[in-house]
Amino acid sequence: MTIAAAAASRSFASSFCAGAVLIWVMMPSIVLVGMVFGVMASTVGLTLMEAAAFSGSVYAGGAQMASLQGWADPVPLLFVGLTTAALNSRYVLMGATMRSFLAHRPAPLVYTTLFFLVDATWILAMRDRDTNYDWAGYLLGGGFVMWLMWIAATMAGHEFGQLLGDPRAYGLDFMLAAFFGTAAVSFWRHSRRVTPLIVALVVAIAAQKLIPGPWYILIGALIGSLTGAIGHARAA
């Protein structure tokens, strides 16, 4: 609980502003991915308001795009529900790691903050974890600003996306991988854990071959991280 106990932590307002500013590193890519989703949404026939509501409520690019792959009339709710759950299951693990960041803050604030938890804010919080921010403010600041931009980018893509051309040619489908590639460096510098990394990598590759849908992320990350527990149990 070292993070919660950090003495003289920064105020909520100052942390909110820090989060809202630092998130701009990720913003160009978020805007482009949001626009790509907007284009895809207009292609399957979503109206402008439907696309905006989709981005506002789900707020997860990978899950939104994967859901559109199975879009039909009527919408196959079971398929899109399971696809979203599978892709966003990584947030269950990310949320678990947020306990030590947020446990000392009031529950309504924490559960509001968690709505805005995304890969980018989680990666930044993990990178900056040794600083003394009010983490509810930091995560809310970055997550809220990005949420607004995400909705705006979706709407822009829906209306003007044809101008973008093929996003794959610009490598924009590689955004999530690029995010996590940069995160790998800061995570690795913080704790050099070879076993969880290798196990997660191998299990995810195997699971992707054997199990349909994007469950391989959760399976690989869960089994990989559990090796961290085994290592600790031996040490203790």
Next chain:
Amino acid sequence: MLARPDILAAVVLLGCVSYACRAGGYFLMRYVSLTPPVQGWLQAIPISIVGAILGPIAWNGGPPEWAGLAAAIGLTWLTGWDFVGIVGAIAAVALMRGLAV
């Protein structure tokens, strides 16, 4: 507006599923005491998520994706700036795909 009820249902359902994922892990940790093995597990989560996402991308990808991952990791490592890593990775992927065509 939201003309079709099935689309409205999908927007609400997927929003709830996503929030359940975001809040669920945090909520459940309330009932888990932070013993050394649990702390070891939590500390291993970030690098494991990285492995589980990047492993299959590298496995299924070709030279453009490998170059992209190398650029993301290498440039962030050298400059210490995430933004350079992301831009470099996207540029590397786009360039390699452009050359291949």
